[in-house]
Amino acid sequence: MRDWVSAERGRAARMADELGLSRPYVSNLVNGSKPGSVDVWRRISEYTGIPASELIGGAETDEPEPQGFSEPQLTAFHPPTGQTAHLRTAVRALFPDAKNPTVLIARGHQPTFGVLDRDLIIYEQKFDHGAIPANGLVIAQILSDAGTARTTIGRLAAPWIIGHDATVRGTDGLDASILGVVLGVLRGTAMTSHIG
Secondary structure, three states, X not given: OHHHHHOOOOHHHHHHHHHOOOHHHHHHHHHOOOOOOHHHHHHHHHHHOOOHHHHHOOOOOOOOOOOXXXXXXXXXXXXXXXXXXXXXXXXXXXXXXXOOEEEEEEOOOEHHHOEOOOOEEEEEOOOXXXXXXXXXXXXXXXXXXXXXXXXXXXXXXOOXXXXXXXXXXXXXXXXXXXXXXXXXXXOOHHXXXXXX
């Protein structure tokens, strides 16, 4: 998609406007810093004429490792070519009430939350902050002391997010912000057998 966007000045902005997406969100999708939902990728595919399998790809993102953190805890998950519909069907069957479910993949074990390396984490991006259950699991954007960010899973103990390593961050938006509520974790070789 990067090539499609850069082929013509203002193309990403027009696409964002016509699809009803914010321009920063589209920019984040293009540079790989946001995973995007299945619905958003489908809409982009229809708009650009680029097959969804090419947009989503069969590999993990090529985004650089953030500076200030040793390694990312969660990254965008892109199903192997031809598997997007299967994943979408599974997510919709398991979480029928979800409005905008998004899939991330765990990088490393986070046993405090029952998450293992390569587990798929399904989270809801559209949620009511007041409806997050006490001690609920959330996906958060955490800022390091160096000013870089990473996406992680944490337990909400308002106004704090407690990380798997007992790191505590505030939810005031200065060092952490909630991106979504965890709906569930999928584990199994059938889901992640093609992932390196």
